Amino acid sequence: MAQPAGSEGGPPSSWGDERVELALANVLRAGVMLAASLVLIGGVIYLSRHGGGRPDYGRFVAEPGTLNHPIRVLRAALAGESLGIIQLGVLVLIVTPVLRVAFSLVAFARERDRTYVALTALVLGILLLSLLGVLP
Amino acid sequence: MTILVLTLALAAGAFLAGLLGALTGLGGGVVIVPLLTLGFGIDFRYAVGASLVAVIATSSGAAAAYMREGYTNMRVGMFLEIATTVGAVLGAYLASQVSSSALAVVFGVVLIYSAWTASRPRAEHPALAPDPLAVRLRLDSSYPTPAGPHRYLVQRVPLGFSLMFVAGTLSGLLGIGSGAVKVLAMDQVMGLPFKVSTTTSNFMIGVTAAASAGVYLQRGYIDPGIAMPVMLGVLAGATVGATLLVRARPRVLRLVFSVVVFALAIEMIYHGATGRI
Numbered sequence: 001m002a003q004p005a006g007s008e009g010g011p012p013s014s015w016g017d018e019r020v021e022l023a024l025a026n027v028l029r030a031g032v033m034l035a036a037s038l039v040l041i042g043g044v045i046y047l048s049r050h051g052g053g054r055p056d057y058g059r060f061v062a063e064p065g066t067l068n069h070p071i072r073v074l075r076a077a078l079a080g081e082s083l084g085i086i087q088l089g090v091l092v093l094i095v096t097p098v099l100r101v102a103f104s105l106v107a108f109a110r111e112r113d114r115t116y117v118a119l120t121a122l123v124l125g126i127l128l129l130s131l132l133g134v135l136p
Numbered sequence: 137m138t139i140l141v142l143t144l145a146l147a148a149g150a151f152l153a154g155l156l157g158a159l160t161g162l163g164g165g166v167v168i169v170p171l172l173t174l175g176f177g178i179d180f181r182y183a184v185g186a187s188l189v190a191v192i193a194t195s196s197g198a199a200a201a202y203m204r205e206g207y208t209n210m211r212v213g214m215f216l217e218i219a220t221t222v223g224a225v226l227g228a229y230l231a232s233q234v235s236s237s238a239l240a241v242v243f244g245v246v247l248i249y250s251a252w253t254a255s256r257p258r259a260e261h262p263a264l265a266p267d268p269l270a271v272r273l274r275l276d277s278s279y280p281t282p283a284g285p286h287r288y289l290v291q292r293v294p295l296g297f298s299l300m301f302v303a304g305t306l307s308g309l310l311g312i313g314s315g316a317v318k319v320l321a322m323d324q325v326m327g328l329p330f331k332v333s334t335t336t337s338n339f340m341i342g343v344t345a346a347a348s349a350g351v352y353l354q355r356g357y358i359d360p361g362i363a364m365p366v367m368l369g370v371l372a373g374a375t376v377g378a379t380l381l382v383r384a385r386p387r388v389l390r391l392v393f394s395v396v397v398f399a400l401a402i403e404m405i406y407h408g409a410t411g412r413i
Contacts (some may be wrong), residue, residue, distance in 0.1 A: 130350030
């Protein structure tokens with residue numbers, strides 16, 4: 001069936017060229033694998049050091065200055081703190097869908113679809129503001 | 137109970153949640169919060185943080201597999217993401233303003249809705265006439281079938297967009313994927329074919345959850361000690377579930393899981409209403 005230029009649908013790929021999609025699938029897979037590996041490594045170190053302790057999660061405690069910002073998480077992970085490494089893995093995981101949006105922005109730009117470049121940039125902006133802790 | 141024992145128990149529970157979520161198509165996220173709060177007495181806020189991480193893990197894991205099938209409608213997804221990400225940030229903000237007891241009651245109600253949706257057969261509603269807004273936004277598309285591309289029209293765009301805002305808000309408020317509301321909006325309202333709505337909604341779930349995750353992280357809801365076993369358990373469970381079952385969805389299992397989710401919902405509402413959460 002005839003497709004209007006820049007529209008999606010139809011084999012072999014739904015939008016853009018197939019290499020972009022394949023690259024994206026690999027990026028997603030690699031992101032999840034990297035995240036899981038970091039969490040696992042951090043988890044093993046954490047349990048070997050603190051596994052015998054008593055957990056205390058019955059009441060929420062908001063501790064200021066802990067692992068609640070990307071910069072602080074990175075610093076803690078680089079310092080070899082087990083919880084920092086876990087949290088870095090969690091951050092990598094959170095970033096994978098953001099990467100997917102960024103890839104879509106590139107794909108829409110290649111199709112010269114201005115409306116969707118603008119819409120995608122808006123979504124990406126909201127995601128970045130939220131991640132960097134600018135939003136309430 | 138030591139940290140080691142709790143971690144192993146959480147990982148086992150999350151594995152089961154991921155497995156059942158993948159096998160039934162409900163997603164593992166819906167049972168993580170009840171499991172953590174009711175089963176392990178973990179604070180509601182830590183539970184929603186860990187649940188949100190689990191939701192992103194399953195979404196990105198599945199997306200890598202779905203990607204090359206050509207069903208995802210990126211325009212529909214990206215357009216609706218505006219509603220879900222704004223909703224998610226609002227929901228994450230509201231989560232800190234509302235008591236955990238009230239959130240538990242809302243959670244229970246959403247769970248009942250999810251269980252009810254999952255127990256019913258899905259019906260396709262193909263559109264007959266094009267929606268002018270869908271035409272302007274070039275949302276209408278096609279997906280590959282063995283017999284060639286199958287065209288479909290997207291209908292009732294404004295209502296679908298509004299429902300997606302609700303789905304995003306619930307996702308940010310409760311740390312869930314809101315798959316049931318997204319399916320309602322895409323299948324029932326916008327008339328997307330199943331394969332398209334399933335893969336597109338999976339893409340959207342990850343992006344929506346990432347929008348609230350930033351806020352959750354900043355608030356300290358994402359505790360690495362809890363997120364670790366939950367994320368690894370759910371990922372392993374979802375992977376095994378996907379291998380066990382490539383396409384078909386067993387109806388009996390869906391029904392059983394719906395009943396379990398329904399029972400958890402009642403428990404959540406009871407604990408919330410009596411102020412125990």
